[in-house]
Amino acid sequence: MLSDEQKWEIIDNISGKTVTYGEYRTTIKDAVAEITVKPLTGIPIAMAVLYGFWSFFGAVAGFFTDGFFVKLFGGSETFIGIIPWLGEQLSNHQSSLFKIFIGDPNVFLPDYAGDICFEAGGVLTTGLFVALGVVLPAIFAFYLFMIFMEDTGYLPRLAVLIDTLFYKIGLHGFAVVPMILSFGCNVPAVAATRNLETEKERFMMMSLLAVFIPCGAQLGVMLEVVPGYVGMIILYLLLGFFVFGYVLNKLIPGRSPEMLLDVPPYHRPRWNNVRRKLWTRIRGFLVSAIPLMLLGVFLVNGLYLLGVIDWLADIMTPILTGWFDVPSETVAPLITAFMRKDLAVAQLGAIEMTMSQLITSVVLVSLYFPCVATLAMILKEGWQHSVKEGFVFLMGSLVALFVVIFLWGGLLRWILVLAGV
């Protein structure tokens, strides 16, 4: 048995042979790593990175959607387009089959001058266009930049930077991971809340991101429907995120511990890793989101034909027109939003309304309810400890949701009036 002194002697011997001592020279990489986490220099850099993120997203998604998919589905002078071609295949335009799978017969009239891609409304027309032509390019652009931020090591630095702000609403810097993931898709973002330590933090983050953060697919469609107002809408939603986060932090009992984070050094991303991660995430979207999206269009078209949407619109009219000042036709997109929010925003683009009503409707679609995939994920995460806990999770989220819809959604109407939109 060795004594402590003997052990230390062995350690000294080994370290004497293996460790070389000298002055460490700070490299540019170290210095860059340092200035990206210091608030004074880090915040302007974060502003620039997020601007780059957003510009990249807009440029790449727009390239595919406006440059090629609109022509592929809607047609051009030299190409008939998938949607008009499908319209020609079925002769009976008044049949239920046509209305569900192809869409509104008026869109296929020879003198129709509107946006056929968004306004057809069928499962195989607008459903497929939104899924493949709008959302897929948006998801591709979003995840590509996001993976680049992850793999270079910038994302943990953003977490450190934003920690102070998040701590004021009872969260910590790690919350930036589910938050940014949520801008891609809320489902993995809900799963990513597992990196938050307490139940209070997880409940708050899940509720806030499901309500206030529009997913990449939704952002892609928003860029098409309200291109000049997307930035303003995101700012309004982010403001809501922090305001309601602050309120929830005060109301919900529990603790919010401080963060201790090991920040990795910057490194060059490996193309193979980027490619693999990108494919995994896009495959996830193709497998889980596209069937849901098409099912959503199918259900809403079916409800239309059965008269359910008109009935709901009648009931909801006083609230929609009185409190939110949006047309009663918004009911259909709100129902679709439960299946796919991106598709709901696309449907809003086909309803005749003023710009301020359109902006309010887009915000309402974001706030109104988490999509079915996110809700399922929230329930799964909430229910993993006990049924009681899951029930509390669900009820708490619903109460928070109703308050948010009425306060934040209604407030926007008056802000837009004051802003003269």
Place this chain on the structure above:
Amino acid sequence: MNVNKNYGAFSGYFAVFGIIVLLIGVAEIIVSLTGGCFEYGPLIVCDEEDFLIWRGLILLFSGLFITSSVNNMSDVHQQAKLVMGNIMIWLVGGMALLGMILGSIPGPEDGTWFNTFSDLVASYGGPYMPSLVLLPFTVIPVLILYRTRIRGQSKKN
């Protein structure tokens, strides 16, 4: 050769460059707040562009980073500020360039799939966003600075 002397030639360049970037940032912020368009030669700043104030703020901070880095440029922390200031310009101008390239490839709406060669070339005609014009001024000096640093290090060793 003293490594520090190598940076002396560049500090004047970056001081002027940083002030120009800073002024462009201020101009973009002012135009975004007051509205309208400001044209100077091939450059244009217009309030109709998306996120003009955001871009203006980034250029303002980038200019501050670059101008504040010219003092004692041999210090690695100062060089890091210089590098990040230039990367910030690239995040704004580089994305504008990407948008320009991607926008030039597809044909017009309701037209052909791809642009004709003459339309493709024409789409690169001005006027340009100032951050786009700043790009070449960031590349060359940073490359020279980098080479000088490497040469200096190898002579030291």
